Amino acid sequence: MGIRERWSATYYIVLLFVNSTGSDWSKCAQLTECQCKWSSGKKTASCVSAGLKQIPHLASEIQVLDLHGNPLKALEQDAFASIELLNLQRLNLSSTNLRSLHPGAFRELRILIELDLSQNELLQLSPDTFRENDRLRLLILNDNPLSALVAEQFPPLQHLKKLELSRCKLRSIHPYAFANLRALEILHVHQNLLTHLHQDTFNLPVLKTLTLSENPWYCDCRLRNFHEWFVDVNRNLGNEEVFCNGPETLAQISWRSIKGQDMVCSPTAYSSPTVIRTEAGADISFGCFVRGDPQPTVTWTFRHFEIHNSTNQLSEILIQTFKSEHFDEYNDDFINKSAQWVNVTINNVTSDLSGEWKCSAKSSAGESKAYLTLFLPKARTATARVAPDYSTFLMVGGSMLAMTCIGFIAACVCWKTKRRRVPPSRSFTDQEKKLLDTSLAVSCDRTSADMGSSYGFEMLDRSMSMESEDTQRCLEPVQITIEGPPGSYPPPPAEFALPAPYGNIFISVQVAGHNEEYPDLLGGGATLPRRSRTCFLKSTYDNMGPRITAAGSSTWSLPGANVDNKNIETDVPLTMPLSTFSTEFTAL
DSSP: OOHHHHHHHHHHHHHHHHHHHHHHHHTGGGOTTOEEEEETTEEEEEOTTOOOSSOOOOOTTOOEEEOTTOOOOEEOTTTTGGGTOOOOSEEEOTTSOOOEEOTTTTTTOTTOOEEEOOSSOOOOOOTTTTTTOTTOOEEEOOSOOOOEEOTTOSOOOTTOOEEEOTTSOOOEEOTTTTTTOTTOOEEEOOSSOOOOOOTTTTOOTTOOEEEOOSSOOBOSGGGHHHHHHHTOTTOOOOSOOOBOOBSGGGTTOBGGGOOGGGOOEEEEEEEESSEEEOOTTOOEEEEEEEEEESOOEEEEEETTEEOOSEEOSSOEEEEEEEEOOOOOTTTSOGGGGGOEEEEEEEESOOGGGOEEEEEEEEETTEEEEEEEEEEOOOOOOOOOOOOOOOHHHHHHHHHHHHHHHHHHHHHHHHHHHHHHHSOOOOOOOHHHHHHHTOEEEOOSSOOOSOOOOSSOOBOOOOOOOTTSHHHHHHOOOEEEEEEESSOOOOOOOGGGSSSOTTOOEEEEEEEOOOOSSSOOTTTTOOOOOOOSOOSSOOOSSOTTOOEEOTTSOEEOOOTTOOGGGTTOOOOOOOOSOTTTOOOEEEOO
């Protein structure tokens, strides 16, 4: 076999190997969601909007990978090296909902040239994120809410030519954020939220294009130096027009029409503290913090008089100014460069210095005022505290208590006395109840058929006309007196209830002591007297009438009757006929 034949055999073997290998990567590892093909001389795998939640396992020969529109959300460390996709040159991860990006996610992708991370949700980037991507030339970070770029935000990328940071909601960019991007030629930071930038922020040697439009630039002293750098005639950073968003006097004015002396900062003044309470003779100190550009002039006034260093017999006033000594122009706000403290020190303060003090800061840009109140309370005489005097209180309380006791005792005495006047209640015997239940019918003529029975008597019942004139004249009140020992008595019988032909009946109860001469009711003897007088009979006897004893006998009491004859009982017949009046007795 000749040399030519040997080369032909070798060629066919290599071609067969290439064809077999090509068939592997072109099939995209049997992933129907991806398409693998040659594009612009590169082995390209297109997996656009394939619903992938992780990096697909493709052939290691893949040079271009497009994962646009897949919900990846996060990339862990060695996300591509772990599946041997080390030959990637172009990688599109736009719109993949990335929220977390590990600093080592792109490690060992040493020939990566283009990387698109736009339209994701990255809040921050680690300065080490692209550390091993030395050949990176294009980096797109548009539409990520990054907010801020720190010092040396990017590692040394010696071949990076273009960086896009538009619509990233950037509010601050550190002056050294792009310090390691010495080859950067095109930088887009338009449509962000930038108001001020340091003049060294884009101090890049080969920068040719810089877009700054559609940011809310505030054209005051803090932007003056950067503005002068941007409009320098020796710089050609494009023909883009940039406008001021504030202050109001410079709003919507192009940067090319503004001069540096027009960009000033109005003075601001703050007092600390705003109220001071002290005592006469004390040493105090207070101050006013002032800043502005151009640097303002500061004065203290009290009661419309400007205060200077002074000494009198009572107090000493000293005014001192302290400027900021540790200003960091790369980290601190530029306006703080003019910051200063103007302090007032008073030794042996007096009441004449109490009141409102005013700090005024004036410059060509305006004026600011701050107020402080010095308060000295009035002197008060201290009085020793003594124990309260309770003697008056005790006297009044004792008097009231004594009066209350006296009133209570008096009430008890009155109540006791009143109880003694009222007969105590008691019960009746059967004999007493029989006597009290006796019903009497009284008329003008009192007759008796028989008054000598032992336990009762009966009188003839004669009807009497209640409309007769005689009867009406004789219906006088009947009073019955019952004498007996103390005790309570039952109510009067039903016969005495009104209406009745007896008129009004008054019953009085008198309690008499028991003795042998006049036996009382409970002792076996009681007297039911007649009414006080008769109508027609002119009796010669006493007006007490016949007495009916508990034994059932009746007696007549003669006027002037002798006590010695008290045991004599006389039966006296009635002299008046019964037809004239009728009397009805019922005795039990």
